[in-house]
Amino acid sequence: MAVLTHPRRALSTNPLKTSAPLGAAMAYLGIEGSVPLFHGAQGCTAFGLVHLVRHFKEAVPLQTTAMNEVTTILGGGEQIEEAIDNIRKRAKPRFIGIASTALTETRGEDIAGELRAMQARRKDWAGTEVVHAATPDFEGGQQDGWTKAVEAIVAALVPVTAERDPDLRQVTLLVPSYFTTAEIDEAVRMIRAFGLSPIVLPDLSTSLDGHLSDDWSGHSLGGTRLDDIARIPRSAVTLAIGEQMRSAAQMIEDRALVPYHVFQSLTGLKAVDAFVRVLMELSGMQDPPPSIRRDRARMMDAALDAHFFTGGLRVAIGADPDLMFALSTALVSMGAEIVTAATTTQHSAVLEKMPCAEVILGDLGDVERGAKQAGAQILITHSHGRHAAAALHLPLVRVGFPIFDRIGAQDACRVGYRGTRSFFFEIANAMQAIHHSPRPEDFGAAPIPQEFDHVPHPAPC
Amino acid sequence: MSEALKSKIAAVLNEPGCATNATKTDVLRKKGCTKQLTPGAAAGGCAFDGAMIALQPIVDVAHLVHAPAACWSNGWDNRSSASSGSELYRKGFTTDLSEIDIVMGHGEKKLYRAIREVIEAESPAAVFVYATCVTALIGDDIEAVCKAATVKWGTPCIPVNVPGFAGSKNLGNKLGGEALLDHVIGTLEPETVTPYDVNIIGDYNLSGELWQVKPLLDKLGIRILGAIAGDARYKQVAMAHRAKVTMLVCSQALINVARKMQDRYGIPYFEGSFYGISDTSQSLRTMCRMLVEQGAPKELLNRCEVLIAREEAKAWAALQPFRPRVEGRRVLLYTGGHKSWSVVSALQELGMEVVGTSMRKATDNDRDRVIEIMGDDKHMYENMAPREMYQMLKDAGADVLLSGGRSQFVALKALVPWVDVNQEKHEPYAGYMGIVDLVRAIDRSVNNPMWADLRAPAPWDAPLTGSVVPAPSGACPVTGISAPMGRAPVLVAQQAAAAAPAAATAPALAAMTNSATDFEDC
Numbered sequence: 001m002a003v004l005t006h007p008r009r010a011l012s013t014n015p016l017k018t019s020a021p022l023g024a025a026m027a028y029l030g031i032e033g034s035v036p037l038f039h040g041a042q043g044c045t046a047f048g049l050v051h052l053v054r055h056f057k058e059a060v061p062l063q064t065t066a067m068n069e070v071t072t073i074l075g076g077g078e079q080i081e082e083a084i085d086n087i088r089k090r091a092k093p094r095f096i097g098i099a100s101t102a103l104t105e106t107r108g109e110d111i112a113g114e115l116r117a118m119q120a121r122r123k124d125w126a127g128t129e130v131v132h133a134a135t136p137d138f139e140g141g142q143q144d145g146w147t148k149a150v151e152a153i154v155a156a157l158v159p160v161t162a163e164r165d166p167d168l169r170q171v172t173l174l175v176p177s178y179f180t181t182a183e184i185d186e187a188v189r190m191i192r193a194f195g196l197s198p199i200v201l202p203d204l205s206t207s208l209d210g211h212l213s214d215d216w217s218g219h220s221l222g223g224t225r226l227d228d229i230a231r232i233p234r235s236a237v238t239l240a241i242g243e244q245m246r247s248a249a250q251m252i253e254d255r256a257l258v259p260y261h262v263f264q265s266l267t268g269l270k271a272v273d274a275f276v277r278v279l280m281e282l283s284g285m286q287d288p289p290p291s292i293r294r295d296r297a298r299m300m301d302a303a304l305d306a307h308f309f310t311g312g313l314r315v316a317i318g319a320d321p322d323l324m325f326a327l328s329t330a331l332v333s334m335g336a337e338i339v340t341a342a343t344t345t346q347h348s349a350v351l352e353k354m355p356c357a358e359v360i361l362g363d364l365g366d367v368e369r370g371a372k373q374a375g376a377q378i379l380i381t382h383s384h385g386r387h388a389a390a391a392l393h394l395p396l397v398r399v400g401f402p403i404f405d406r407i408g409a410q411d412a413c414r415v416g417y418r419g420t421r422s423f424f425f426e427i428a429n430a431m432q433a434i435h436h437s438p439r440p441e442d443f444g445a446a447p448i449p450q451e452f453d454h455v456p457h458p459a460p461c
Numbered sequence: 462m463s464e465a466l467k468s469k470i471a472a473v474l475n476e477p478g479c480a481t482n483a484t485k486t487d488v489l490r491k492k493g494c495t496k497q498l499t500p501g502a503a504a505g506g507c508a509f510d511g512a513m514i515a516l517q518p519i520v521d522v523a524h525l526v527h528a529p530a531a532c533w534s535n536g537w538d539n540r541s542s543a544s545s546g547s548e549l550y551r552k553g554f555t556t557d558l559s560e561i562d563i564v565m566g567h568g569e570k571k572l573y574r575a576i577r578e579v580i581e582a583e584s585p586a587a588v589f590v591y592a593t594c595v596t597a598l599i600g601d602d603i604e605a606v607c608k609a610a611t612v613k614w615g616t617p618c619i620p621v622n623v624p625g626f627a628g629s630k631n632l633g634n635k636l637g638g639e640a641l642l643d644h645v646i647g648t649l650e651p652e653t654v655t656p657y658d659v660n661i662i663g664d665y666n667l668s669g670e671l672w673q674v675k676p677l678l679d680k681l682g683i684r685i686l687g688a689i690a691g692d693a694r695y696k697q698v699a700m701a702h703r704a705k706v707t708m709l710v711c712s713q714a715l716i717n718v719a720r721k722m723q724d725r726y727g728i729p730y731f732e733g734s735f736y737g738i739s740d741t742s743q744s745l746r747t748m749c750r751m752l753v754e755q756g757a758p759k760e761l762l763n764r765c766e767v768l769i770a771r772e773e774a775k776a777w778a779a780l781q782p783f784r785p786r787v788e789g790r791r792v793l794l795y796t797g798g799h800k801s802w803s804v805v806s807a808l809q810e811l812g813m814e815v816v817g818t819s820m821r822k823a824t825d826n827d828r829d830r831v832i833e834i835m836g837d838d839k840h841m842y843e844n845m846a847p848r849e850m851y852q853m854l855k856d857a858g859a860d861v862l863l864s865g866g867r868s869q870f871v872a873l874k875a876l877v878p879w880v881d882v883n884q885e886k887h888e889p890y891a892g893y894m895g896i897v898d899l900v901r902a903i904d905r906s907v908n909n910p911m912w913a914d915l916r917a918p919a920p921w922d923a924p925l926t927g928s929v930v931p932a933p934s935g936a937c938p939v940t941g942i943s944a945p946m947g948r949a950p951v952l953v954a955q956q957a958a959a960a961a962p963a964a965a966t967a968p969a970l971a972a973m974t975n976s977a978t979d980f981e982d983c
Binding site for chain 1: 521543544545546547584585586651652668669672673675676679684685692694695696697700873874876889894905906908909910911914915917919920921924925926927
């Protein structure tokens with residue numbers, strides 16, 4: 001229903017988008033014992049690292065091939081080899097995920113080819129898987145980088161299987177870039193509730209969930225285990241959340257014959273119902289577990305209580321396509337109206353399904369301008385939206401990445417029946433928190449004559 | 462109860478201005494309208510609650526409740542009367558009596574100290590002191606304390622003697638009005654008086670409703686001199702005796718005040734309402750006519766008609782766009798009094814069908830109006846027990862319920878849209894533009910796509926198809942329970958849709974049995 005528009009202008013004001021390599025790095029951090037490696041100049045990594053640390057409030061392993069002028073001109077293959085050597089020496093990782101950057105892609109390096117040659121030559125790298133995704137900063141956003149990294153992991157680590165030998169209790173859950181660790185937990189809880197056992201890829205819920213560990217190492221602490229990735233061909237089905245995970249699910253089917261379901265959203269009654277229905281069919285359970293029934297009943301009641309605030313609510317949203325789609329459809333199903341929508345990348349099939357007239361491929365400047373023109377009542381975007389919120393005196397609900405001015409961003413859950421319920425509460429409460437008492441002038445009434453006002457006098461004590 | 466309070470209640474209950482009372486026999490009139498509440502089947506506020514509702518909207522006054530915790534710790538900050546000035550009325554002041562205070566008889570002393578503290582801290586225009594059940598029972602003499610405090614500190618301290626056990630919320634409204642008549646009205650003189658001064662009694666400016674109407678009065682040059690009590694200053698109440706005409710908005714609550722002001726100060730009153738288009742026009746017409754009778758220039762009548770014509774046209778024009786969105790929707794009204802008919806004509810004009818309207822607290826006059834507007838009395842009913850209302854809504858007897866907060870969940874749990882039209886609501890619906898806001902609220906509610914989603918069957922209402930992949934073999938990793946061998950999906954026989962929803966049409970409203978446990982909703 002929506003038309004994607006590209007504003008005709010050179011200037012981007014207040015960026016909405018996070019770059020693709022950073023999305024790739026986040027996906028790599030969901031693999032156990034991993035170190036993401038940016039193939040680019042040192043600064044690419046530094047900015048990304050600061051971004052990740054501000055969001056997760058965690059020490060994040062992220063390395064760089066530290067390209068200099070000479071290696072940029074002559075080719076960075078040696079820098080990659082040296083970087084891998086050093087990372088192996090210092091952090092002993094089981095997995096290194098390389099994300100290229102605009103610098104090396106502009107030069108046009110054949111990283112894949114060089115890496116193949118290197119791996120053939122360097123038998124001493126055994127025990128450390130190295131994968132590579134081409135993620136130039138100039139192409140797409142965080143969501144695209146995430147997708148490419150997951151594709152790279154699947155291509156490198158999911159074995160090609162000629163024959164189906166499914167374990168019907170096992171499913172693969174492909175997680176989208178916008179899922180918080182609490183959202184992964186919730187999806188996993190629902191799957192387990194049906195007696196199914198998920199392999200989660202990538203799994204930030206065990207690496208960047210903000211847990212205190214007895215260990216200190218230079219690589220990720222937790223994440224999807226490599227031997228679990230090797231077991232993916234035995235899954236009964238792949239459950240891909242978000243349109244962005246469709247290609248990876250297709251790749252798994254191509255390699256290992258595992259059928260897949262894509263769930264474009266896991267927020268809102270209909271979306272969760274569809275997910276639950278598939279879980280019922282997979283598990284052969286006509287009667288869902290009591291907790292699932294209860295959560296649905298609670299979610300419906302929450303919707304009733306929240307609809308007084310969401311009905312007719314004018315929403316301005318800025319986010320990556322899948323996140324924007326999930327939240328927007330849930331809000332529209334509650335009577336809200338998306339008056340402004342801005343997104344980061346055109347590479348998504350959900351954009352045209354957005355429940356609004358227009359989606360701008362733009363920035364927070366577009367969100368602010370659109371919100372003002374359309375009389376939006378609430379902003380939904382990441383922390384950088386605070387400037388627009390302050391300028392427009394509107395409440396801001398922080399979603400997506402980065403969220404650096406609130407702690408506990410990873411605890412926010414907006415998926416499943418439970419998460420939908422808390423999302424509705426979140427929106428309703430943001431609207432209730434606006435301090436507004438009606439004034440006579442709101443209705444065009446003249447003020448009460450001052451003559452009637454009480455003039456305090458000191459009490460005769 | 463003290464003798465003074467007893468005789469005051471008897472006098473209030475025998476209100477000559479009350480239409481119901483006027484038709485009674487002498488014997489019945491003597492008994493007053495002391496309907497005893499039914500233990501185990503009563504809902505609604507007490508006399509203290511009623512007095513607080515009537516008086517709290519006086520904004521620059523400290524409302525001090527002489528009571529242990531329940532009365533005000535549980536009761537404060539729950540209404541949305543709006544103020545354009547002081548916010549003092551919103552603060553919750555109470556003496557919070559302890560066991561020691563009660564046993565040792567420290568109540569009066571504590572009250573006296575509390576009055577001093579609130580005057581020192583807040584410099585209020587006045588302190589209203591409310592007696593409650595416990596303080597009345599232990600015999601605290603709040604009149605004496607208020608008198609002494611007024612003399613000592615120079616700030617008027619007004620005793621409001623309304624122990625909850627005295628009676629219902631409605632009685633409390635009237636007792637609150639009596640306190641104003643006894644202690645406040647007529648104690649100050651305005652700097653100037655004009656022929657256009659009116660009192661508005663019985664409007665509480667909920668969410669700013671008074672201000673939806675005030676621009677109309679502003680345009681006609683009519684000044685609200687006395688207000689009881691929406692957005693009122695203490696001085697306005699004290700000067701109310703100099704107004705030319707009184708408009709009584711909620712007739713059942715404060716008729717004693719309007720009637721006594723007519724008797725004492727010769728100010729004529731009329732009952733009117735600002736709900737609905739025709740009502741608003743009627744009220745403005747009556748107000749202007751009475752002002753002219755009281756000596757205002759005659760041209761006011763012409764200006765009034767011009768204003769009414771213009772504003773009515775504007776309102777109808779604003780309503781038309783909603784017609785296609787609300788046409789054919791069936792509305793159940795559960796309010797009472799004048800609201801049982803005052804919005805009906807506007808809803809009907811937009812093609813909505815009013816399937817029922819509650820006649821609780823309605824006068825004979827109200828009944829006549831309902832019959833006049835709706836053609837017959839088929840749609841009138843007294844009250845409805847929650848379970849019956851739930852069943853009716855569940856059977857799709859109505860598309861939307863317009864009522865007060867207490868029946869909210871009956872509608873919501875039956876998955877029927879609900880719009881708040883009573884005192885706790887957060888949107889004002891008064892005057893010409895208020896009806897537009899009300900219709901907008903109905904539109905927003907009935908057309909919310911959420912209802913269809915919520916009414917749709919749950920994922921487990923349909924039998925498994927087995928189409929996704931074969932059902933698992935082996936044991937559940939969580940429970941260890943092994944699944945039946947074989948790969949055929951386990952199909953559980955679908956339960957016959959539990960007691961197929963009665964196809965019967967909604968029961969006729971007239972056949973509803975009245976119940977004592979209705980909602981005190983108006």
